Amino acid sequence: MFKRTVVSIASAVALVSALSGCGTPSRQTVGTAGGAALGGVAGNVLTNGSTLGTVGGAAVGGVIGNQLGK
Template identity: 65%
Template sequence: MKQRLLISMISAVALASTLTACGTPSRTTMGTGAGAVLGGAAGHAVSGGSTLGTIGGAAVGGVVGNQISK
């Protein structure tokens, strides 16, 4: 369980690092990335660590973050 959480957190940091390495991201890109990271973490916590919950949370969070940042 703790290993999955650690892998999820490392993946979130890697995603954030990747987005910042692409130059100056737009506000929409930052919102999408932040939403995906937060949604993935929330999905992981709510689903009890299932991979499907993490991916679903990241997808929903990315869409919400994208729409809010427009």
């Protein structure tokens, strides 16, 4: 379980790093990426490493981050 959590966090950091290199992101874009990263980690932890939980958490976190960034 620990290994999956570390891999999930590393993947989220890589995604955010990749997106941050795309010019100057808007506040909404940053909110979406940050929400997806945090949601993915939270989903992974809450579902004990379930892939579906990680993806679902990232999706929900991305939507919430997008709306808060408006």
